[in-house]
Structures are given as C-alpha cells and as structure tokens.
Amino acid sequence: MDSVLTSVFLPAALAVIMFGLGLGLTVADFRRVVVYPKAAFLALLCQIVVLPLVCFGLVLAFGLAPGLAVGMMLLAASPGGTSANLYSHLFGGDVALNVTLTAINSVLAVFTLPLVTNLAISRFQGGSGQVGLQFDKTAQVFLIVLIPVAIGMAARARFTAFAARAEKPVKILSAVILLAVIVGAIVKEAADLGGYIASVGLITLVFSVLSLTVGYWVPRLAGVGPRQAVASCMEIGIHNSTLAITVAISLLGSAETAVPAAVYGVLMFFTAAAAGVLLRRRAAQEAEVPV
Template identity: 60%
Template sequence: MDLAAVTLPLALAVIMFGLGLGLTPADFRRVLARPKATVVALCCQMLLLPALCFGLVLAFGLTPVLAVGMMLVVASPGGTAANLFSHLYGGDVALNVTLTAVNSVLSVVTLPIVLNLSAQYFLGEGTELGLQFTKTLQVFAIVLIPVAVGMYVRARAPHFARRADRPVKIASVVILVLIIAGAALQERGNMLDYLRSTGPVALALLVLSLSVGYWVPRLAKVERGQAIASCMEIGLHNTTLAITIAMGILHNTEMAVPGATYGALMFFAAAVAGLFLRRATRTAPSAPAASESEHP
C-alpha cells in the first residue's frame, strides 16, 4: 500500500502534465465566448450525474465502500480520452478541452464535497474516509500543479510540447491499464464478487452519463457537435484520479474497484455511443443539419 501511495500520484501527475501540455489560457477564456454549451455540460456533470449515481447505488444495493467508490468516480472530471473520442465522432474538440480544463480546476472543490457527503451517508458520521483538509491539499497538488507545469512548458517550449503530446497520451492509456490491472490484482480474491456488484451499476452509469451528456444539451438547443463533445466529456471520467484517491490517498483498494470497473468499460461504451451518434447524424434531415452549421 505504501508503494501505491507513491506510484499512483506520480502516475496521475504524468497524465495531468500531459493534459496541461494541451492547454492554453485561451481554453479558459473560451468559456466566455460559448457560455451556454459550457454551463449546460458542467451542470450535467457536477449536479445531475452525482444525483443519478446516488440513485443507482441505492437501487442496486452496493455495499457502503463500493457505493462511495462509485460516487468518487462520478465526481471525477472528464479525462483526456474524451478529446480523442470527440474528434473521432465529429464533436467540438475545442469545447472538450475547455470542459476538461474548467472541470479539472473545479473538481478540487467539488470532488471532496461529494466524497465527504457520500462517506458520511454510506459509512456513517465521523468516518475517517472523507477527504479532510490535508488530503484535499494532496488532491490539489496531484491535479492542478502538474496541469500548471504542463501549461507553463507549452507556453515556454511549444515545439517540445507538440512533440511530447502524443507520447504522453500513449503513456496515459498505458498507465490507466496498469492501474486497473494493479487494483484488480490487489483485490483478486474478491474481484468476481466486486464485478458482479459494480459491473451493472457502472454500465448503467455509463449509459446515463453518455445519454445525459448528449440529450440535455440538445434539448437546451446546443448544436450537435458541441453535444457530442459534451457526451464524451461527461461519459469518460478520469478514473485514474478516482483510483489514485482511493488507493494512494485513502489507502482503500476496495473503494478503487468501481473506478477500475468503469475504466474498463467506458472506452467500449463510448465507441458504441459514437457509432450510434454517427449513424444518427447521417440519417438526420439535411436542412436542420445545415442550419446548425451556421451557428458554431
């Protein structure tokens, strides 16, 4: 467990540094330029999804620790993989970058709130699993500092940042796979029981996240490309962060299982959602599609 406390934050720092390499201050200023799509997506991710996840863990009867672990997943911001899937399926990648940047900053505040409230509800008053002030500072350090360093490197050495972007993204995927494998290995004796418990909840949460991420913006009259970006951003959580907090900061491997389960399923679910959205785009009437393109 001591090894996890060291290696997991370092691994996450690499991922967040890679995120920072792709960000500029303009990504944050873009919120003012397109507030509607950004605000709708952030409200879905930070308010609606935790409520839906809370209902799911109660409906499926998860054990208290696994329930907190699932709430930890839904409280984590979108991951860099959302940018890739958004690009593949016609989403507004600039909006993805903006949402990832803003949500990563806001999660330093919102994630401890969701985790503390979940721990108090499922584990009882006075639990020691909540993120207290010193552990909140750890979350701040492993989330924002690497992002800030990555942004600084991009500003000072843009050519290096462009060269490093692809290798760091590949390393991020490898790291995620290794972290999921490590969590599964540590809990291998209970893994089948955990998968039976968390698999259906994770799958239901994925379907809800991807659906909410697309249809709520569309109902709010957000154009299709931005809705696809929102769909991927809200569906693809930063499960590495959730697992790192569970294992590396809270020292609870069981709590990391929902993150590992969700991380193993989300790429498949996002690919299926993307194919569905692409087919829906091809069969949509040409007139509305044309009118949407006039309003970026």
C-alpha cells in the same frame, strides 16, 4: 511496501498524469467558453451536479457495499477523460468545446471531487463520524492535481518545442501507470474480484448509458446545436477513470473503492462508441429530412 506504494509512488504517478494533461492545455482553452457559453454551462452543470445525483440514486437503488458506493461517487465526481476529445472528433462533435470543458472541469474537479467524495464517505462509511478526505487530504489532492496541471501549462507556454516532444511520452507513461495501478489493485483484491465485477458491472453499465444520455439530451432540449451536444455527450460520458482509480488507491488507500472506476474504464469505450454510431445515424437522418 504497500505504504511506500500508496504514499510515494501513486501520488507521484498521479502528478505525472496531471502534468501530461497540462501539457495539452492553454489559456485559450479556458477563454473559448465565451464562444459557447450555453453549451459549456449546461455540460458543466450536468457533470458537476446532475451526474453525482444520478449516481447517488443508482447506488441507493443497487444497494452497493460502502466501499463500492464511495467508488461510484468518486467516479461520478471525476472530470471527463481526454479520450472524449478523440471520440468527439470521430463522431462529429465540436472538439474545441471538448478541450475547453476538459480544461475547466479538470480545475473545478480539484474542489468538487474531494467535496463529493467527502460526502459519500460520510454517508456510506461514516459510522465512526470521521470523513476520509479531511482538510489534509483535500490539500493533498490540490497539490498533486492542480499544481502539476499548472506546471504543464506553464511548460507548454514557455517551452513549446519541449512540450510538443514530451506530450506523447507522458501520455504513454500515463497509460503504463494506469495499467500498473489496475494490476496492483487486481492482485491485492484477487480473491474478491469476481464478486466486485458482479456487484458493479451492471451499475457501471447503467451509469455509463445515463451519462451519455444526459450529456446529449440536456443540451439538445435546451436548444444547443448537434455538434456541441455530441461534444457534451462524450465529455460527460467518458470519465477520467485513471484519476478515480489513482485517487482511490493512493489517497483513500482502498483497492475496493477503485473497482467501479476500473470496470467503468473498460465499459465506457464500448458504450461511448455505440452512442457515437447512433448519433451519426441520427444526424444523417436529420440531414435527409427536407427543410
């Protein structure tokens, strides 16, 4: 039963999730980076390079078990979640920039996610010298992530009415899939769940706060406008935990590796909301300062 779940159902479920993401993207989303080249470049640099390095430092500092360490690195390598668009809208960010970053990062993650995860497995679980995400696994990630996104984009371009009708049901199905994946992981690791939460609760909280901080202040210190910085903050601070959980269980076959993303997936909504409130207050105070 487990083999059917991990080899058939979960990869298919991940493909559905990525197809749903594709339904919300257009070629124009990728072209929009030309409008905000500096903001987009800095956000992508933070997402792809800075966050994995920050996460690696945290993993070493906290001394996590190998499976949990790989799970944290997998989480750090995951692109921004679609919820970032909503949070950006609620707290005055540039949603158009969010959409563009999500689109570009979702494609880049097809290459960067296996690379970072590969290195993490080699570093933390490489006693035998074997790397879990070898070429066949990388190809598998490519097939079930990028191709469904491309199909979803093509469907939106060719069958606009169908895409509009299908987008909401697919999102609902994705949420159901995520819930099923989390429940399955909890059931499988029920005996160790309390220990896992105790092990990764603090590090995921710290990582969430640092992600939001880096996402806002790196662009701001580089002269990027407040609205674009808020968009960057939410994009970098809200990772796609659904993707991380599903990859951990379906491709790596490890419920333990999925634990950091599952815990983070709950915490990030509260930390992102707190960051949004603080940034709104900051914007209000700056608006009151006489020029």
